[in-house]
Amino acid sequence: MRHLDGVLPDNEVHVWQVDLIAWDKATEPLLDLLDPQEKARADRFKFPGPRNQFLISRALLRRALGCYLGIEAGQVRFRTTKNGKPELATNSGFDPLQFNLSHTEGITVFAIARRRQVGVDVERIRTDTNAIELAERFFSPPEVQWLRAQPAAEQIPAFFTCWTGKEAYIKAHGEGLSMPLTSFGVLPLPGDAPSKLQLKVYDDPEAARRWSIWQLQPGSGLRAALAVEGKSCRVRLGQWPSPDTDADPR
DSSP states (O other): OOOOOSOOOTTEEEEEEEEHHHHTTOOHHHHTTSOHHHHHHHHTOSSHHHHHHHHHHHHHHHHHHHHHHTSOGGGOOEEEOTTSOEEEOGGGSSOOOEEEEEEETTEEEEEEESSSOEEEEEEEOOTTOOHHHHHHHHSOHHHHHHHHTSOGGGHHHHHHHHHHHHHHHHHHHTOGGGSOGGGEEEEEOSSSOTTEEEEEETTOGGGGGGEEEEEEOOOTTEEEEEEEESSSOEEEEEEOOOTTTOSSOO
């Protein structure tokens, strides 16, 4: 999926991957797409790396949403929920979409859907991570048991597989830090479904039936996951064009 045609069926989720390094030298034209609050936030960053990461991510998200809404990127308006999740302002006069964004060193990923909540998380695998220690602090007992069962050489990547799945679900659910990380589990499905993750909500088993979670494949040294409200949907992945090819994928 390389181009946006403004068509986003109810049964699809579109996930776009942005190469932040490719856009690093083309940030100034993007600044005009941000609203005054976003510009002020960009100015508060002390270092260019985090500033550009924020600027590129917000500006290209606006372009994507503008394509789906049939409006200019500068017309896209955001608001923030009480738990800190960004969403489209409902008084914008346009059909609201659901979206979520995540970034880590060198990459941004954003997911866009219609009439269903979404959450996405991407992390760069850090080889100095103490996977078992962190899991014992933040994961549920079944997740810790699963992680301990993995070969030693695979425990750190496995930790990030689980972590991104949990983060994606929390972001999609919209409750933020009020949802204890130990109250649910996210683990790979065994067998022939390597792209799906299994969700278990321990005090409300029926709640898990309302969500689907996928592992994404953003590239070497990375882990990413997508959580989507509902079971019957198709996930489409796309690479956002670099600035030297086409700054707008329409």
